[in-house]
Amino acid sequence: MGKERAHLSFDDDFDVSEFQPAKKEGQGEVDKKTIEKVAEESGFISRVNKTRRRKRQQSPFKNQLNLKCRDNMKELFQDIGEYLEVRDHTTFERAILALLEKEGTTDLLQKYRDITK
Amino acid sequence: MPVIVFASSKGGAGKTTAAIVLASELARHNTSVTLIDVDPNQHSAKWAQKEGRPSNIQLVEKSTEETIIDDIDNAQAKTAFVLVDLEGTASMAVASAISRADLVITLCQGSQDDADEAVKTIKLINRQGKVLNRTIPFSVLMTRTNPAITPRTLKHIMSELEAAGVDIFKTSLIDREAFRAIRSFGGTVNDLDIKQVSGIEKAAANAHALAAEVIAKIKETNEVRSESHG
Numbered sequence: 526m527g528k529e530r531a532h533l534s535f536d537d538d539f540d541v542s543e544f545q546p547a548k549k550e551g552q553g554e555v556d557k558k559t560i561e562k563v564a565e566e567s568g569f570i571s572r573v574n575k576t577r578r579r580k581r582q583q584s585p586f587k588n589q590l591n592l593k594c595r596d597n598m599k600e601l602f603q604d605i606g607e608y609l610e611v612r613d614h615t616t617f618e619r620a621i622l623a624l625l626e627k628e629g630t631t632d633l634l635q636k637y638r639d640i641t642k
Numbered sequence: 643m644p645v646i647v648f649a650s651s652k653g654g655a656g657k658t659t660a661a662i663v664l665a666s667e668l669a670r671h672n673t674s675v676t677l678i679d680v681d682p683n684q685h686s687a688k689w690a691q692k693e694g695r696p697s698n699i700q701l702v703e704k705s706t707e708e709t710i711i712d713d714i715d716n717a718q719a720k721t722a723f724v725l726v727d728l729e730g731t732a733s734m735a736v737a738s739a740i741s742r743a744d745l746v747i748t749l750c751q752g753s754q755d756d757a758d759e760a761v762k763t764i765k766l767i768n769r770q771g772k773v774l775n776r777t778i779p780f781s782v783l784m785t786r787t788n789p790a791i792t793p794r795t796l797k798h799i800m801s802e803l804e805a806a807g808v809d810i811f812k813t814s815l816i817d818r819e820a821f822r823a824i825r826s827f828g829g830t831v832n833d834l835d836i837k838q839v840s841g842i843e844k845a846a847a848n849a850h851a852l853a854a855e856v857i858a859k860i861k862e863t864n865e866v867r868s869e870s871h872g
Contacts, residue, residue, distance in 0.1 A: 538850075539857045541673045541722065547643045548719040557738075559773050564737030567766040569651070571734040573707060 586614045644860045645714055645724045647743040652759035653730030655749035656785030658685045659821050660852070661727040666830035667853035668723050669696035676717035678702040680710055680739065681729040685825075694829025707735035714742045732762065740770055745860055746780035747811075752787065752796030757803070764808060779863045783852070784814040789844075809859075813851040820845030 561571065594602075606616040618641065625634045646664070648657040658681070665675045677699055679686040687703035689695070700721060705713045710726070717724040726739045740746055746767055750760040760782055771778040782803055784796065803810055815821070820831050823839040831845045 539671070539854045541668065541671050541857060543861075544644060544673060544722040546674065546719055546721050548715070549643060560737050560741050560770065561734060563769045563773050564734055564766065567732075567737075567769055568762060569732040569734060569737045569766055571707060572731075573734070 590617075643718045643722060643724070644744040645718065645726065645739075645742050646856065646860075647726045647728065647739045647746045648749060649728050649736050649740060649746050649763050650730060650749040650756070650759055651732040651736065651762050652756055655730060655751055655756055655759070656783075656815055657681075657730065657749050658689070658727050659825070660747065660749060660783060660785065660815055661686055661725050662689050662824065663815065663821060663831065663849045664853055664856060665699050665723075665725050666696060666824075666832075667849045669698045670830065670832065671853075672698070673723060674698045674700070674721035675723045675725060676700045676702060676721040678705050678710070678713050678717060678724065678726045680705045680707075680735050681727055683729070686727040689825055689828060692828025694827070694833050696830065705735075707733060707738055710735050710738045711742060714739065736763070737766060737770065740767055740778060741774060743778055743780075744863065745856065746778060747856070748780055748782045749785050750782050750799070751785050752793055752799060754795065754799070757799040760803075779859065781809040781811055781859060783811045786817040787814040789816050811852070811855055813848070813855050815852060816844075816848050818845045818848065 564570070602616065603613065605620075606613050609616060609619070611619070622637060625637055648661045650657055661677060665677045668675050675698060677686055677690060679690075679702065684703060687701060690699065690701040690703075695701075698721075700717070702713050702717060705726075714724055714726065726743075728736050728739055746763075748760045748763050748767075750756045764780065764782075767778050767780050784800070787796070800810060818841050820834055820839050820842050823834055824831055827834065827838075831842060831849055834842050836842055
């Protein structure tokens, strides 16, 4: 009995010399959509979230103005808005603009334009 | 430049172990290998970043379904072999990698769940082959097998696959401590310390047999291709 165990023989070794780095010719552009379609039909789905969350634009109408008014004035104001098919804040701004234009107050009119631009 | 893709839509099937073992064995034969890790868990990358990775194995980490095609094409131009370790889910990355494969190795343990997922992957390969108008060679590699016994479930699965005409590797990846140890120590099976890990020679022989069979399959495919073109 020898002191060393027998080593395994790898005489059936394989040859990899024929495989060399090379850019494969003729692969062309893989039709990504075709692959995706086949993959999805086979239950293989994309992990990339393709739906982008739309960022809601912040409203410029952030400040509140409380006014005291006569009876039925509030309803009249709202009726104007309904007639113009706009919301209350737009009715209010259009009323301010009309007043400034009527009075011809240039500096205040400019201030209005700066605020609303 | 063969692209070898390890695919199974089930986690824990042995993709990473098989990829590392094959990469190491090819590297031992003085050829160059790129190991692309597409699994978000980056297990192959973790192995490759440990000490002892053969210098002729290049790592491409954090590959994704959006980059995998380019990663494969770039790697082919740089190294003789490209090995792709995919994540264990039915994802688009699997489909993209398969579209570029010269050989898809579908991993399967001796369980019904593994077999069902292997079949799912095989169906995808066949469908892709049809739309890409080319044969995508594939073979099932049984993993974590017991060298002494073949359980009835495994026998049943293998007979079902054979009956369906599915090619199965004659070599299986045997459940050996040495294959687990390289994930822990880094390096290859042949670098392990005999005092710390048992069964190194048997694991090395297993790795060799697997690599020899992979090479034989690729050469066979190439011969068939050249005959059909010639």
